[in-house]
Amino acid sequence: MEAFAEGRVEQRLQAALERVRVILDATKDPQAAGDVHHQYEDKYLLVEGVTNAAVASQLNSFSALGLTMQHVQKLQEWSKDKVVSFQFNAEEACSYLREETREEEDPTRHAEEVSVRGALQAAFTSKVVTRITEYFWKFEAKYELVAIRGVGESADDRLCLVTRTGQAELITSAKQSPRPEVKKPAAKLQVNANWLFRNLKNDKAVPGFTVDRLAKHCKTPRRNEDVQKAYNHCERVAVFAKQVSTYLSGLFQVQTAAKKSLDLGALRDDSIFSPVLPVMVQNSQEAIEDLGPASESIVLVEAVREEAQSNVQLTVQDSNRLLQEEVRSLKGKQTDLAEAFPEEGLATRAEAFAVVTLQHVARVCSSWADAVGYVEDMLRKQLAAAIGKEVSPGDFAAYMRFHYRKLFHEAFLPKPLCFSVRRSDTHSPEGTVSIEEAVVGPGGDSNINSPIVTMVASTAESAPMTFPLNASTNVTFAGERHLHAWLSHQFSGQSGCELSLVARARQFSSMLVLIGRVSSATSFDPKYAAIIQNKDELTIPLNLSTIPSPKEFKDAIESLSPEQQAFAKAFRAMQLESTLFGVLVVQIKPQLEQVLNLADDSLTKEIKLTQDLMQLFIKYQIPSDLLSFDATSGEAEILNPTAAERLERVKGHVQAMHEMLAQAKQEDLQEREREVLYHLPFANFERGSRKDFERQGGRAMVRETLQLSAASVNQSAPIMCGAAAPGGAPPGGAALGGAPWGAPSMPVPSPPPCASPARAAAAPAPQPQPPQQPPQPAQPTQRLPDEASSVGASSGTRDYTQVPVEMDQRFEKLDTDNSLRPTIINPGERWTKRSQKALLASPSTSHLSKAEQKTEREAAFDLLDALTKSGALPLTHASLHVVIAATHCFDKTVTETVIQNNINPIAKVERSSLIMASTVHQKPVPDLIKDEQVQRVTDNSPQLFLKDAR
Template sequence: MEAFVEGRVEQRLQAALERVRVILDATKDPQAAGDVHHQYEDKYLLVEGVTNAAVASQLNSFGALGLTLEHVQKLQERSKDKVVSFQFSAEEACSYLREETREEEAPTRQIENISIHGTLQAAFTSKVVTKITEYFWKFEAKYELVAIRGVGGTADDRLCLMTRAGQAELVTSTKQSPRPEVKKPAVNLQVDVNWLFRSLKSDKAVPGFTVDRLAKQCKTPRRNEDVQQAYNHCERVAVFAKQVSSYLSGLFQVQTAAKKSLDLAALRGDDSIFSPVLPVMVQSSQAAIEDLGPSSEALILVEAVREEAQSNVQLTIQDSNRLLEEEVRTLKQKQNDLVEAFPEEGIATRAEAFAVVSLLHVARVCSSWADAVGYVEGMLRKQLAAAIGKEVSPADFAAYMRFHYRKLFHDSFLPKPLCFSVRRSDMHSPEGTVSIEEAVVGPGGDSNINSPIVTMVASNAEPAPMTFPLNASTYVTFAGERHLHAWLSHQFSGQSGCELSLVARARQFSSMLVLIGRVSSATSFDPKYAAIIQNKDELSIPLNLSTIPSPKEFKDAIESLSPEQQAFAKAFRSMQLESTLFGVLVVQIKPQLERVLNLADDSLTKEIKLTQDLMQLFIKYQIPSDLLSFDATSGEAELLNPTAAERLARVKGHVQAMHDMLAQAKQEEIQQREQESLYDDAFANVKGRGGFRAVAGSGPPAQKGWYRSAVINIGASAPKPLADSRSMPPRPTCGAPARQGNRAKHGHAQKPESQQQQEQPVPQPAQRFPGDSVGASSATRDYTQVPVELDQRFEKLDTDHSLRPTIINPGERWRKQSQKALLASPSTSHLSKAEQKTERDAAFDLLDALTKSGALPLTHASLHAVIAATHCFDKTVTETVIQNNVNPIAKVERSSLIMASTVHQKPVQDLIKDEQVQRVTDASPQLFLENAS
């Protein structure tokens, strides 16, 4: 059958309506169903009406080939206990008859003239005669169409509907059989027609198809088990009818004995035979003027199947039977036309011609029925689009869900955009922002406009400290806020969703550290990527989403595996579940700089240049923090109670001294390289009176380590920024400016236990995150258990098994927008894997300096753990509503409540507004069961 194409169906329907208006009486105004105002129940009645018309039409068409009412009644009875099928079989045989030789003259002759001295004396005429030998063969074919019960093993199980045998003489120019000598059977086709006879009423041979509206699988007038069985039947019968007609049409190709030209165009299916299967309704449904009496020529007519059905737009039984009568009349008229075009005797006669036409009509009726039920579904789609004003896209649906959440949740638990400011407290301006943004792609979305994703957030302002490794032997402890974000994504089949990216933006003269990884335990974080964001940088990291099977799919997949195989699969799934816990750790640099330099709080807030100099010394030159910090126990003891300004002044002096030292080291390096250049060039010496005079300072090149020696000897000539010589920083002993990759060389690696011996300043008041949930517990929560809890609740409460845990991974192509100078235009670059590693190393080097190789904990840090799940629909947004008769809003609402109650550790009724409780209870009662909370 042809796929449903709305334009083609509309065109055929409009052409058929002209004939329908002629067939019906003048009181009726038949129109396409989509043009008539009707109710939803009328769509069910329309599907039932066209299906019963298709059943009657098929039986009438087979009746023209030999099926009788008695056959129908027998097959109806036999279909109750066994399968009834139509079987078409054919036998062919080709045998040698004789050989004949004949002569055939050429159509042209050749004349030869003989002349003597220019005088014609004689003329000779010649001609070409060809001797042709022809071989004659007897070709015989026999076929039959039977209805069988079961396998048709006995004669009682077989009913012959049509049979015929014929023969023809075939002529060849070689003594080679044109057809196989014995081909038995030539073709054997069979189709199950049990549904056709079971759809008849039990007490009489009339169609009685109905749709069980109360069945669990009944979704729409088109999408239900009853119509699906009818669709499977029509598809099988259409294929069978085309195959049989193709074989019979082939017999006309061997019809050569009579040597008559046949009108093979008459065998092609056309619209001359009326199809009564039409999705039409009437504006006025009045009783017919006259009823069809018993003299009807149709083998099967229709009767009412629902006495209680009340509709004033459906065709009446009399109208439907008139259309069936018209079909039978046009079939007979076509049969009479074929009598004049095809011979009565031979291998291919008028009987085969009519069989071909009838079977092609059966296939066309099946296709018309499929178009009719597809048209009903198309009406639903068009009406939904007309009601909304557009075709709903995934972007439109996501926008509605944000609006829906505002009506559903209490303000305290309302999902918030995942975009947070990085600031020390509400009294300070933000250093920047970090967000996870989505760019909606595909229809209805604009990939150039990004917006933060909306998540359900549970926050903890005073959690227990956590650690993360800088390398294999160095661990850093961090305190600060914890935020658990739960993000629910929606995925519709055939429609792309959104592209996620982690975006970190810094303001001018601001800086922060961003670490990306996984939460590996209740007390540890495992960073895989890191970057320093400063001075209007904008780093965009694409995030890739990958789903793993839902709990039900996983259990079904391992059900038939061995215990060892199941254990292996479960172990990997546990790792996959923990991988769904994506983590972003944001570290503020200024507060940590103040702490590592022993400065008072907020000392660097307005010290922009000093902060920049410190960042450069730590990142570019990797100067140990001990050389720059204020230390009252080493050379600075005269300040018994130093003020914040005095501490800051000492640090400024250390920084200036270090810059002077670096400047002198650079100058000596330049001079040393000049010396190397002069020494290597023998002709660079200047010639004097007594011969050659060497340039001052020339000599052998510096030995390896000259740069380090220069650094060590700089201290004596370095200017003193303060009057007291004790303000100078301690001199480096191993060439600190030239040190590379020194994250763990400041001393022994510090484990978290030894960090308690360090000085602990009073922590600053923690900022309040916009998505903080009311009454969040201060106890440490093991975030790695949340994926397991969600998986268990998905299995228990997600009855559709559409929720799939989702893993978030950073993509490969990072984009960084930076501003090289204050007045320069921003430039955009893409970071390769090598450049990403460079960014990570620089961030870890800075962390090494800020924490003294893990000895000093980070106090101004915030961890954001993001756990994601995807609600997967197997159809588009519109098809989910139209074909599945499912409201995706209710499905996604249930999924979001499952995630919200798990994240907030509260029952559903505490999360939603009071006026929404009853509605949600009716839609998803399992969410309110005591054992499901």
């Protein structure tokens, strides 16, 4: 059967309605069901009506082929304890008859003339005669259509409906059989027709199909077991009817080959009326008409639901009129075929009528499938009309955010996962870190990214945790902790969103971002790290992968051995722990103040000093002891030095370090200049003297070239005095190679007007005047960000590695639909970084490969090593955000979930979000939601309020 196509069905329906209006009373105005105002129950009645009409139509069509009322009653009795099937059997045989030879004249004549001296003396005419030998064959075909009980072992289990033998004489030009001598069986086709006879009432052979609305699996008028069985039956019968019709049509091809002209265009069922139509009419119920024995239909319909009250359904009388019209059109087609085809032979009027009738049976099955599909399409259109659009996964996610505001108490309301990185409320943020989603629409386009919404439980103070810098160094960090639970929605395998972790820094601000997993109650395992500073924006795509739900996992390992189950459980434990995606954010300025022995907030307004310190730690890897204030080493000439005095001493150390680096650079340039001059080929100059080289400005050009080369080569590595190029060549040799010094064809370019980076680095920086400011009170070292003030924050220590296990157990107990799957979040491969090389420069975007990601990680770890003195100092201004994710998976799209499964996805996702929120906040569901929502949620998800669910 063809899949439902709205355009095709509407076109066929409108054409059939014109004929229906002629059949019914003039007072009736039948219309397509979608154009008539009706109730939801009317859709069930419509499906039952068209199904009973299809049953009666099939029986009436088979009765035209030989099925009688006595046959129907007997088959109905058989179907109670055995399977009843229709079986079509055919045999063929081809045998040699005779040989005949005949002569055939060519109609073309050939004339020849004889002339003498130009005068015609005689004319001759000739013709061509061809002798043809023909071979005659007798082709015989025998077929039968029977109804059988079970496998049809005995004659008592077989009921013959149609049987016939036909033959034709075939002619060939060679003595070779045109068909196999014996073909047995030529066709053996069978279809299970048990459903057809089991849906007839016991007392009389009338259709009695109904939909059990109270059945567990009854979802909609279309999606239920009763209609699905009818669909399977119609699909099988349609295939069987087409196969038998195709075989019988092949007999006409054989007959045509026997040089007997036949009107094969008459083998069409277009003129036969199909009574299976999704139509409704505004009228009142009428009593069934007593058609009596004069009726042409073998099977009629009766009311199957006495209690059904509807003023839009076709009455039983109207339905039987449509069935009578079908039988009448069948008989009319049989009369037409009797005039077009012979009565005797291989393919006769009997075969023609069988072909057309079986085609009609297949079309009735297709019309029934279109009718029930039309009912479901009505639901889809009405839902779209009520909302105004087709709902996409992005639309559904937007609604759930709105729904959460109505559901949760303000204290437990899910919040966007976007947090500011700041020391306290009195300080401006250093930047933001967020996990954002780009909602992808049906056309592939995406809206502006927005942070995902999570249920978050925050902890102000907890036991310190550690993470490894290398195999021998662990760093301890304190600070606030945040546990985020994110519920994703997946419809028909598509989530409709793309996640990314975005870290943004403000100008003259900096922070460290570490990404990894929580590996134990006291340890964090970072896999990626980056330094974000000065308006950097780092975007890391996040990939989602789901693992089986707890019930799916249990079902999968149920039949495994104990050893195999233990292996699978061990791997699942690792997968569950992998669902703890962690982001650790470290503030650099407070840690700089700590490692340099400065007072709190000393570096808040020291922009240049902070940048210089970052450069010395990251680029030159200067030990922090060389820059920090050390009162025990005699640096403090007075007791209790002020914050300004401490800061001034650190500035002095930084200035001294810059002067030392500038001197080292200058010495390195001089050494390189001497090496270049030593290796120059002075013999190539015109006069070959060093004086000529000096007079031509050669030494100045060498110096300028070396300065430019030093500024552009190996910017990220510390200057190494006396370094030479690979292979023994002098530094800068590649830049100075080629034409000899003084040659006019290869002049060395002069430096740009502005000072080169090398000169700028070498120039001594002026000593800044120490600011006169009173000592500032120390600021608290730890403070929660904005979201930490919400209810749900606690002061206890929580083992985050137990959260996935707790959540998995609650999924198994409370997720009755088995739709919640734990989800693993992994960083993607293609990172994007948007940065500004200078204060007034335009932003540029670059993509970080795996090698560049590794470089970023090493730079971040080098800075952490300096800030913590290789793990000796703890990180006090750090915040850990742990994200645990789960996905509620729907097998179909949003619309199909509502229409086909008759499921409200809002209620299902609401239940899943409450399961996760209760686990994260460690509170029962009634404490999380508003009082006015308790009764509604209890009706939708009563399992959430049971005592053992808390």
